[in-house]
Amino acid sequence: MIAEQFDILLLDLDGVVYVGDRLLPGARRALRRLRERGTTLRFLTNDPRPTRDEVVARLERLGVAASVQEVVTCGWSTAVCLREAGLAPAYVVGSDGLRRELDRAGVRGTDGNEAEAVVVGCDECVSYPHIKRAARLIRQGARFVATNDDPTFPTPEGPAPATGTIVAAVRAASGTAPHVVGKPHPAMFEAALGDRDPAAAVMVGDRLDTDIRGARRMGMSALLLRRGDERPQHHETEVTPDRVIASLSDLLNESACHDA
Template sequence: MRATDFDAWLLDLDGVVYVGHELLPGVRQALAQLRDAGKHLRFLTNDPRPTREELAARLQQLGVETRAEEIVTCGWATAQLLPELGVQSAYVVGSTGLAEELQRAGITVTRDGVPDAVVVGADEQLRFLDVVQGCLLVQRGARFIATNADPSYPMPFGTVPATGAVVCAIRLATGQRPLVVGKPEPLMFQLALRTLPPGSKALVVGDRIESDILGAHRAGLPAVLVAEAVPNLPAARDLRRPDAVVRSLVELLEQPPELPVGSSTPDPWPERVVAGVVLLLVDEAKERLALVPAGGEWSLPWTILEPLETFEEAASRVLGQVLPGEVRRFDLATLVSQPEVMLVTDRDGALVRLAGPAFLAQTDAVTLAGDARWHPIGRLEELLSSTCARWVWSALASFA
């Protein structure tokens, strides 16, 4: 399917439509051509500061025909999501524009008491005490919501902190992981799709692989990158790989590439990659497997490698955390069979890719220490992801 055959276009703003305060060459005519062809346009941005009306006015000043209903900011997307989460009140660490979007969605913006949520955006007038208050409220039970997690953004005089820097400060101070709405999370794209006519075939056009392309593919949408060169991403499974690369929106219309209509369910995308080990601990009969709670689910025991620690020492440390102190008899062996990608879940629910070996251990322990619990191996498919369960079966079979 050619790019021009898609009936809905989700366009990033900065880098695709304009740069700074200047419209990119040919964009005005390209957008008019899309409208004349009956395409549905949506303009997506991770800037949480302005309202949709303010951004629409800015585009109109640049000579671009648009309506506020066609603008999808991460602030507006957050405001649409909060009522679905049962959030009725919020403390805003951000701009007046973000607060206005929340209020329009029926959210009470307050600075008194403990609200249902702390919503984090960005604002040039942000005070350190605003961040401190946000930390305290999260610690007192308010839900932690981030409009996006962009760490920085460019200015003519240099790179400056963005929303993600504020989010990181609150996360480090509270130990709480936020729900992130903006790109590259699929939530923002899903909310944008709701504004389109049912059955619309949507295409994403952006200039950043880490947000626009990754987010589109996580949402199952085809994505075109606006860039001077093809990014070097050799892994075929890398969700940051664009379906096509063009130098401008004008080129995309003049030389429309062939694109997939939509991707199949994408592979889960880890939040980070760490060096560590994973443990398969089974009883002597290989009928039960030890699992630990993680983010509301169950996971194989694992750990990050400590400085100067060997993989074997890390595996022994995990065993020490899982086995009761009185248990001394166990056999530990490095697994020959390892998955190409080992994904585990952190205690706060973050998906992590583990780079390192897996170890198999057997023990005669009747009970386990801490939060670890024995589970029947026959229930693996109910407790672990299908990929992980298949690998566990394969690993155990190799040590039969």
């Protein structure tokens, strides 16, 4: 049984635990059994829109128990990074949830020229004026910080444009590369692990370029969850997981998974 080999389990959310408002088959029971075994769980998401409290509420609506301390979002990690670097105030291109996480971390928002940082997240209301102002502030010296650079995220209708599409627009307009916080970069993994040994942890994700690559950089084991309705990934083929699973239930059933 895979679950017996690790003390701490890092789980991507979109595409692993749920897709949209639909809990994936086997997830609820598998997570409950893992808790009963005493496995430490951490939920990681490159979705910068919700606060950690909102992620917990979403999981609970789907019947999955979770606490704020178990959730690591790229929005929260970005807020922590800005606070530690003393980068405030910040101009935010993103959701109200991202703004709330920044505010809770003591990073004040601004629409003015005094911005020390430009933080780019994801929001359906992002417009040309937002991108134009962000690029201007960056050219004036503000630090360009991206919550992540994922080009798409899974939805019931298929892949949808994600933060990376907005980041690319701001990068093109400003001529500046961003500092990226989310997976596969280390900040979220470090926050999830705390003082735990990476060798005692495993990452379960559905993306080779973020989940699996990030785990490998940290020296962690990595499992790729590939659903039956999902097209194989053809990019990042040099990054390989330890095993491929079809659902979280496979963590508790050795015969259901196979080597990559």
